[in-house]
Amino acid sequence: MPKDQRIYWNPLLETLPREKLRALQTKKFRRILDWAYSNSPFYRNFYKEAGLEPGDIKTFEDIRKVPKMEKGMMREVQQKDPFPYGDMIAVPIEKVTAFRQTSGTTGTPVYQACTWDDWEWWAETWCYILYAQGYRESDRVFLPFGYNIFVAFWAAHYGAERLGCEVIPGGALNTEARILRMKDLKCTAFMATPTYILGMAETAKNKLGLDPARDLDIAMITSAGEPGGCIPATKKRMEEAWGAKVYDHIGLTEVGSWSYECTEQPGGQHVLEAYFLVEIEDLETGEIIEKPGRNGKMIITSFDRLAKPSIRFDTKDVIRWAEYDCPCGRTFRLIDGGIVGRADDITKVKGVLLAPTAIEAVVRSIPELGPEFEVIVSKKGELDDILLRVEIMPGKEGEEQSILSHLKDQLRVRTNLGYRVEVHPYGSLPRYEVKAKRFKDIRKKET
Numbered sequence: 001m002p003k004d005q006r007i008y009w010n011p012l013l014e015t016l017p018r019e020k021l022r023a024l025q026t027k028k029f030r031r032i033l034d035w036a037y038s039n040s041p042f043y044r045n046f047y048k049e050a051g052l053e054p055g056d057i058k059t060f061e062d063i064r065k066v067p068k069m070e071k072g073m074m075r076e077v078q079q080k081d082p083f084p085y086g087d088m089i090a091v092p093i094e095k096v097t098a099f100r101q102t103s104g105t106t107g108t109p110v111y112q113a114c115t116w117d118d119w120e121w122w123a124e125t126w127c128y129i130l131y132a133q134g135y136r137e138s139d140r141v142f143l144p145f146g147y148n149i150f151v152a153f154w155a156a157h158y159g160a161e162r163l164g165c166e167v168i169p170g171g172a173l174n175t176e177a178r179i180l181r182m183k184d185l186k187c188t189a190f191m192a193t194p195t196y197i198l199g200m201a202e203t204a205k206n207k208l209g210l211d212p213a214r215d216l217d218i219a220m221i222t223s224a225g226e227p228g229g230c231i232p233a234t235k236k237r238m239e240e241a242w243g244a245k246v247y248d249h250i251g252l253t254e255v256g257s258w259s260y261e262c263t264e265q266p267g268g269q270h271v272l273e274a275y276f277l278v279e280i281e282d283l284e285t286g287e288i289i290e291k292p293g294r295n296g297k298m299i300i301t302s303f304d305r306l307a308k309p310s311i312r313f314d315t316k317d318v319i320r321w322a323e324y325d326c327p328c329g330r331t332f333r334l335i336d337g338g339i340v341g342r343a344d345d346i347t348k349v350k351g352v353l354l355a356p357t358a359i360e361a362v363v364r365s366i367p368e369l370g371p372e373f374e375v376i377v378s379k380k381g382e383l384d385d386i387l388l389r390v391e392i393m394p395g396k397e398g399e400e401q402s403i404l405s406h407l408k409d410q411l412r413v414r415t416n417l418g419y420r421v422e423v424h425p426y427g428s429l430p431r432y433e434v435k436a437k438r439f440k441d442i443r444k445k446e447t
């Protein structure tokens with residue numbers, strides 16, 4: 001069968017029966033554990049202190065005995081020898097070919113060392129993602145991405161090339177120029193954050209007089225870097241604006257490109273289980289959750305990342321297994337609806353647990369509201385106050401009262417909280433290209 005007509009990037013691995021997948025994961029886990037223990041002083045000390053030796057891990061269940069590691073540990077070792085990564089790395093420093101770092105959204109950036117083999121691995125994992133989303137050799141893919149110190153779409157770029165697509169790096173261009181290049185070159189796909197996917201559509205309409213759904217040839221968009229791609233209301237907005245299918249991808253700089261939505265869009269993302277082990281840990285009891293539908297914290301292991309191994313990395317991201325299978329036939333397990341929230345971000349406001357993604361889901365589901373919004377949680381005296389800033393779409397200003405009352409009702413239903421809502425002129429709230437900072441909790445600073 002010609003390559004273009006295959007359904008899977010790797011038909012063998014992507015349809016492996018569960019027991020075989022488990023056996024493969026156990027084997028690969030033991031291999032990376034042994035690698036880290038033998039080659040990384042940090043990991044060797046870490047496990048010795050816990051009284052663990054690689055030989056202790058014999059079965060899949062044994063994996064739970066391995067202590068979890070956290071981002072803070074990565075920060076602690078960096079700046080030390082071998083500079084600048086510290087002794088977590090498991091290869092001689094001469095073998096490192098690429099430096100990247102995390103975006104620093106949750107504190108000091110964490111440095112990432114990669115060897116050339118690691119880059120080939122990043123690219124290969126992206127092939128699974130893109131192939132499952134319909135990318136083929138005939139596609140011309142634009143990357144409206146500021147090629148920079150962040151790993152983000154660098155790996156996607158190499159992955160798309162490895163798959164056989166034609167890749168256009170749209171780095172040092174402004175938004176208008178990027179849109180025009182995509183149009184002129186008849187690009188069929190691009191990849192960006194949900195915020196930027198919506199922002200580009202607005203720029204096309206308002207500054208260039210173009211309707212992306214009608215005037216460009218984009219058939220698919222890979223959304224990554226923020227949760228929007230797995231929030232149905234945000235996804236719908238993106239798909240309508242571009243007249244294209246939008247597929248979500250979730251990755252982690254410290255770990256790798258571990259999940260993807262396929263063309264069947266079952267409501268969740270496949271975990272790339274041949275390359276990663278995802279475990280979900282109950283937030284209160286710490287037990288590993290195997291059953292679908294229950295939220296917990298994601299603990300993830302990258303099986304094949306050699307320079308800087310990530311073994312049982314505590315992501316603090318809250319996810320749950322899906323209760324459904326995917327019609328695409330992949331046996332890789334699905335997580336339901338993407339990342340539900342951050343164990344850190346989910347915060348108590350007025351005594352109620354609030355996940356910022358819930359506010360986004362409401363705002364983006366109301367078509368009369370603009371795509372941008374801001375949430376500021378502060379203290380008014382002893383009481384928590386939530387201010388939500390929104391924009392009303394041009395031409396809908398006359399309906400402000402009914403739009404706002406609908407918004408407040410929906411917010412109350414979805415989050416059990418009341419909000420002060422401020423309307424700002426359309427286009428006046430900040431637009432972001434990378435990680436949006438729409439949720440601000442300033443209570444701690446004030447006290």
Ligand SMILES: [Zn+2]
Pocket residue numbers: 262263264265266270326327328329330
């Ligand atoms: Zn699928």
